[in-house]
Amino acid sequence: MTSEKPTPPENPIASMLEAMQSVKFPNVPDFGTSWFENVADYGQEVLSFMAARVEQDVQTQHALLHAKGVEEVQHIHAQFFQKAMDDYAAESARLMDLGKTMTPDTAASKDSK
Numbered sequence: 001m002t003s004e005k006p007t008p009p010e011n012p013i014a015s016m017l018e019a020m021q022s023v024k025f026p027n028v029p030d031f032g033t034s035w036f037e038n039v040a041d042y043g044q045e046v047l048s049f050m051a052a053r054v055e056q057d058v059q060t061q062h063a064l065l066h067a068k069g070v071e072e073v074q075h076i077h078a079q080f081f082q083k084a085m086d087d088y089a090a091e092s093a094r095l096m097d098l099g100k101t102m103t104p105d106t107a108a109s110k111d112s113k
Contacts, residue, residue: 038101045098049091056083 060080067073 035102038098042095042098042102045091045094049087053084053087056080056087 060076063076064073067076
């Protein structure tokens with residue numbers, strides 16, 4: 001029995017890329033810097049939306065804790081769900097618009113300008 005450990009490759013990233021190329025893994029197209037900026041904008045939009053929705057959740061919970069009766073609780077819930085539906089519909093439209101900026105054709109045309 002030998003206690004020798006296998007030696008790791010000198011550069012694991014290079015080894016991984018060579019392995020992917022050997023199995024004909026497709027190359028990532030060159031999107032340019034605007035594509036990465038658009039992806040960052042998309043992520044920022046999602047995070048901002050999530051933060052706003054969490055804030056709405058907290059406000060709703062606060063209102064529910066101070067409700068005086070069942071009718072007021074029902075009204076608070078109805079308002080919350082209506083606002084949530086409106087917010088999600090508007091956010092979906094914004095994300096679709098932002099998503100259009102992340103297509104390779106759009107990103108490449110922005111970089112060439």
